[in-house]
Amino acid sequence: MNYNILKIDIADKIAVVTIDRPEALNALNSEFFKEMDDIIANISADKDVRVMIITGMGKAFVAGADIAEMIDMTPEQGTSFSKLGQNVFRSLEKMEIPVIAAINGFALGGGLELAMGCDFRIASSKAKFGQPEVNLGMIPGYAGTQRLSRLVGLADALYMLTTGEMIGAQDALRIGLVQKVVEPEQLMDEIKKIAGTIASKGPTAVRKVKYVTRKGILSTFDEGCDLESEYFGSQFKAEGEVGMRAFLEKRKPDW
Numbered sequence: 001m002n003y004n005i006l007k008i009d010i011a012d013k014i015a016v017v018t019i020d021r022p023e024a025l026n027a028l029n030s031e032f033f034k035e036m037d038d039i040i041a042n043i044s045a046d047k048d049v050r051v052m053i054i055t056g057m058g059k060a061f062v063a064g065a066d067i068a069e070m071i072d073m074t075p076e077q078g079t080s081f082s083k084l085g086q087n088v089f090r091s092l093e094k095m096e097i098p099v100i101a102a103i104n105g106f107a108l109g110g111g112l113e114l115a116m117g118c119d120f121r122i123a124s125s126k127a128k129f130g131q132p133e134v135n136l137g138m139i140p141g142y143a144g145t146q147r148l149s150r151l152v153g154l155a156d157a158l159y160m161l162t163t164g165e166m167i168g169a170q171d172a173l174r175i176g177l178v179q180k181v182v183e184p185e186q187l188m189d190e191i192k193k194i195a196g197t198i199a200s201k202g203p204t205a206v207r208k209v210k211y212v213t214r215k216g217i218l219s220t221f222d223e224g225c226d227l228e229s230e231y232f233g234s235q236f237k238a239e240g241e242v243g244m245r246a247f248l249e250k251r252k253p254d255w
């Protein structure tokens with residue numbers, strides 16, 4: 001498949017996916033979702049890739065779903081467009097490898113929902129965050145109502161969802177919406193450094209720790225603990241022997 005909106009660059013076991021539609025502040029249209037779906041499938045099949053990064057070109061990460069595409073939708077088409085985005089962002093969570101959002105600028109509406117579908121978020125100090133759907137007489141449709149409250153708690157989520165207010169990077173850090181804030185010119189270097197750290201760890205361990213953590217948060221505590229014990233045990237033969245032996249022999253493991 002040829003990509004018009006997304007650019008992909010794979011190096012050093014890290015895939016960087018850039019949304020490249022700066023003239024519309026990277027607004028998400030149907031074509032974006034087709035391309036992203038295809039990229040998720042391709043990267044998932046490439047066992048050499050250990051981390052994926054998603055970022056935006058220009059002054060926005062993503063300024064939301066494409067309002068020009070949505071304006072003529074019927075209610076039924078609106079529901080389908082919502083489901084489409086929910087499914088694609090859920091696929092990011094279901095990817096075995098960690099997915100990091102590199103938030104270079106505006107992350108609004110569907111853009112913040114995309115960022116929240118990633119495993120964690122690193123932001124430029126100039127980034128702005130918001131769920132401004134109420135300004136348009138709409139509500140979020142890509143699971144923003146569900147993920148925001150789970151990530152930052154009910155009151156901060158409802159503050160953002162009902163006021164439609166944009167918050168800056170430091171406030172996003174304070175409420176736990178992003179995990180780190182860096183100067184704009186250092187954003188990609190810093191994220192590649194973090195991705196490189198992840199890529200240097202036991203690759204099966206990283207995949208399993210994501211799976212067990214994500215599965216656990218949707219299960220009961222006891223179910224999550226059972227899954228953890230099972231996967232802990234299975235890691236001995238998968239990679240644990242190599243990693244623990246390397247530690248005792250004071251050398252780096254060769255995974």
Ligand code: HXC
Nearest residue numbers: 024025027063064065066067068082108109110132141142
């Ligand atoms: C379509 C968009 C867009 C969007 C910006 N553009 N956001 N086009 N959909 N979400 C376009 C503008 O129309 C403009 O096109 C160009 O990008 C540059 O934007 P400006 O507004 O001129 O830039 P600026 O003055 O810097 O303002 C930046 C901004 C503003 C504050 C981010 O663009 C803005 O408020 N955008 C909308 C944000 C929003 O409401 N997002 C939520 C969408 S609803 P032209 O052709 O004029 O140059 C949503 C629902 C998700 O996301 C769930 C769906 C199921």
